[in-house]
Amino acid sequence: MLIRDINRHSIQPYIFEHPMGGGLATSSSEGLAYNPGHRLAGFPPDSGFLKLAIETGWIGYAIALIYYFILICQGVHGYFRASDPQIRLYILAITGAILIFVLAQYSQVSIGQFPGIFFFYPSAALVIRLLVMDREQKANENHHNNLTA
Numbered sequence: 001m002l003i004r005d006i007n008r009h010s011i012q013p014y015i016f017e018h019p020m021g022g023g024l025a026t027s028s029s030e031g032l033a034y035n036p037g038h039r040l041a042g043f044p045p046d047s048g049f050l051k052l053a054i055e056t057g058w059i060g061y062a063i064a065l066i067y068y069f070i071l072i073c074q075g076v077h078g079y080f081r082a083s084d085p086q087i088r089l090y091i092l093a094i095t096g097a098i099l100i101f102v103l104a105q106y107s108q109v110s111i112g113q114f115p116g117i118f119f120f121y122p123s124a125a126l127v128i129r130l131l132v133m134d135r136e137q138k139a140n141e142n143h144h145n146n147l148t149a
Contacts, residue, residue, distance in 0.1 A: 004046040011043065011054055021057030048105035048112070068102045075099075075127050082134045091130055094123045 014022075022040045025031065028051070031041030045051035053061040075095025082088045101120050104110035111120055 007044065007046060008050060011050070014039070015053050015058055019057045019059050021053070021055045021060055024055050027051055027054055045109070047107055048109040051109055052105075071124050071127075072099055072102065078127055078131045082131065084134050084137055087130050087134045087137075091127055094127055094130075098123055 022038060023035070026035045026038045027040040027043045027045050029042075031038055031043065035041050040054055043054070045054060049061070052064055056064070072095060075091055075098060079088055079091045079095065082091055098120065101110050101116065110116055
C-alpha cells in the first residue's frame with residue numbers, strides 16, 4: 001500500500017500540469033507498446049481512477065466521475081419511479097452491478113476492460129430503456145382504464 005501511495009504522490013504534479021492528460025494508452029504496458037518515449041510509458045497505475053486521471057487529465061477524470069454519479073443516481077431514481085415490480089427488479093440489479101464496477105475502479109481497472117465494457121456501457125442504456133418501457137406501460141394502462149370507464 002505504501003508503494004501505491006508513493007506512486008500516486010509522485011504522479012500528482014503531472015496530473016495538475018496536464019489538465020487534458022497524457023493521452024489514451026500512454027501508461028502501463030500499453031504506453032510501452034504504443035507510446036514508448038512518453039513520460040507515462042511504463043508507469044503502473046494502481047487503479048482505474050488513477051489511470052483515468054493520468055491519461056485524460058483532471059478534466060476527463062471529473063467528467064467521468066460526473067458520468068458515474070449521474071448514472072447511479074438515474075438508476076436509484078428510476079427504481080423508485082418504476083411501477084412494474086419486474087422492471088424495478090431489473091433496474092435494481094443493473095444499478096447494483098454498475099455501482100460495483102465503479103467501486104472496483106478504486107483498486108483496479110474495471111471499466112474499459114474486455115469483456116466488462118460489453119456489460120457496463122449497455123447497462124446505462126438499458127436502465128433508460130426500462131424506464132421508457134415502464135412509462136409506456138403506465139400510459140397504456142391509463143388509456144385502457146379511460147376507455148372502460
